[in-house]
Amino acid sequence: MEALYFDHAATTPLHPDVASTMSNALTEAFGNPSSIHQLGRLSRKIVDEARTVIAKSLGANDKDIIFTSGGTEADNLAIIGTALKHQDKGKHIITSAIEHHAVLDSCHYLETLGFTVTYLPVDETGVVGVEAVKEALTDETILVSVMMVNNEVGTIQPIKAMGELLEDHQALFHTDAVQAYGIMPLDVEALHVDLLTVTAHKINGPKGIGALYKRREVKLQPLFFGGDQERKRRPGTENLPGIAGFKQAVELFLGEELNRQARFKQLKALFEQELTTIDNIVINGDEKKVSPLICNVSFLGTRIEQVLMNLDLDGVFVSSGSACTAGAMTSSHVLKAMYGEQDERTLSAIRFSFGLHHTEQAMIEVTKRVKQTIERLRKLSE
Ligand SMILES: Cc1ncc(COP(=O)(O)O)c(C=O)c1O
Known part of the structure; x- marks a missing residue:
């Protein structure tokens, strides 16, 4: 895979x-x-x-x-x-x-x-x-x-x-x-x-x-x-x-920043469009004033560790926040500041971040795998 x-x-x-x-x-x-x-x-x-x-x-x-x-x-x-x-x-x-x-x-x-x-x-x-x-x-x-x-x-x-x-x-x-x-x-x-x-x-x-x-x-x-x-x-x-x-x-x-921005805006829009076919998700952060390289999503009702582990098994490598604190699995200080510590959005947030080699195909493939993983985990917890 x-x-x-x-x-x-x-x-x-x-x-x-x-x-x-x-x-x-x-x-x-x-x-x-x-x-x-x-x-x-x-x-x-x-x-x-x-x-x-x-x-x-x-x-x-x-x-x-x-x-x-x-x-x-x-x-x-x-x-x-x-x-x-x-x-x-x-x-x-x-x-x-x-x-x-x-x-x-x-x-x-x-x-x-x-x-x-x-x-x-x-x-x-x-x-x-x-x-x-x-x-x-x-x-x-x-x-x-x-x-x-x-x-x-x-x-x-x-x-x-x-x-x-x-x-x-x-x-x-x-x-x-x-x-x-x-x-x-x-x-x-x-x-x-x-x-x-x-x-x-x-x-x-x-x-x-x-x-x-x-x-x-x-x-x-x-x-x-x-x-x-x-x-x-x-x-x-x-x-x-x-x-x-x-x-x-x-x-x-150098000199390519705005071209890159435009390209990633398109890729991110495609990613979000595919992602929103999953039920019960919230995209975190400001809709407009946001980097086209980062999409932070809460899969409500799931737990971060479980999602990260299962995505890893499916070959999808993402984070639950800052890499420097991810190992410790403490909830993100950023989401805590935005929503509070016990908010469902804080407890189930995953960060996807994009890079140079990404293509439209990669956006479609990743969201497909994410959808399968989330739906499987939700079924298991029913
Ligand atoms: C916003 C921000 N500041 C500082 C750093 C730290 O940079 P470095 O890893 O080069 O020490 C990072 C890295 O995660 C970051 O995202």
């Missing part, structure tokens, strides 16, 4: 072009980018060129890109790094209840250091209102962090409007754009953000490499020490194969 991978929000397969670029970088460009001999200079060139491409993909300046080990580290650096640096101006931070744990746990850590964090609630569609941010702001607020696209339900937040609101406030504005990258054109100037997180493995690039955009004037406290790399903001010998692969992955989508 053909395996159907529908978990691209957790991670994506490496694109073959990325794999061959990385393979060259692994074998040929083994010099340390900090070495001044020819081999070092070759590696430095790879890092510099990658920085230029990634900066371009965000409408940023090369100097404003800091390579990190991925989205988690970029979020930590953005939040903890700026909070520690700016605490003389206040110790209040605003975020939302539906952020990735890389943001939430960074905020929890800051609370242990005496910072106060407001976790903004969301409505049933998973949207954090601009008004809510406005009301939560105080003279003590030094940072606001709201994600651009939610990784579990795909809801798109009004980041530009929040950025505009914060223009006249001392608070820095960070957005985790991990799930928006590659599918939405991003421009840090137009969005009015000071800090923005991206990672390579959600865009058919390698795992273990990401970047933080940091507006030049914004000061942050590094979290690592021990070298001059990344202008001392993130010391450590660069992950050269990762950086080379990251650049290649970005080049594959």
Whole structure:
């Protein structure tokens, strides 16, 4: 039976072009980018060129890109790094209840250091209102962090409007754009953000490499020490194969974001149309302001573990929420924030997420298998 991978929000397969670029970088460009001999200079060139491409993909300046080990580290650096640096101006931070744990746990850590964090609630569609941010702001607020696209339900937040609101406030504005990258054109100037997180493995690039955009004037406290790399903001010998692969992955989508969006909108519409032939389902999240790469569905009356296990046996690979917490099978903090802990929709939600190799045929085949599985499970529990 053909395996159907529908978990691209957790991670994506490496694109073959990325794999061959990385393979060259692994074998040929083994010099340390900090070495001044020819081999070092070759590696430095790879890092510099990658920085230029990634900066371009965000409408940023090369100097404003800091390579990190991925989205988690970029979020930590953005939040903890700026909070520690700016605490003389206040110790209040605003975020939302539906952020990735890389943001939430960074905020929890800051609370242990005496910072106060407001976790903004969301409505049933998973949207954090601009008004809510406005009301939560105080003279003590030094940072606001709201994600651009939610990784579990795909809801798109009004980041530009929040950025505009914060223009006249001392608070820095960070957005985790991990799930928006590659599918939405991003421009840090137009969005009015000071800090923005991206990672390579959600865009058919390698795992273990990401970047933080940091507006030049914004000061942050590094979290690592021990070298001059990344202008001392993130010391450590660069992950050269990762950086080379990251650049290649970005080049594959750059300028194509809107075309990709249109293609996935069609595929997702077909997926949802086929899915709605199953009784008693709810599609979670905002109908319009939602990523075309994510569809979160509650199969009412079923249990997540049972559905995941049976779909796995049928060759359908999906998640019940963030991959980072899926192993623990705790109910999703995102759906809890939208509906409450014991709501039937929270208890039966499955995330399908789409990727480059998907076709109309794959949409039809996956929904067929899902329908069979759900109907079988419902019969068994009658
Ligand atoms: C929204 C969001 N932020 C951050 C991360 C973490 O990125 P990484 O896996 O590169 O550490 C993820 C990955 O699941 C994510 O979806």
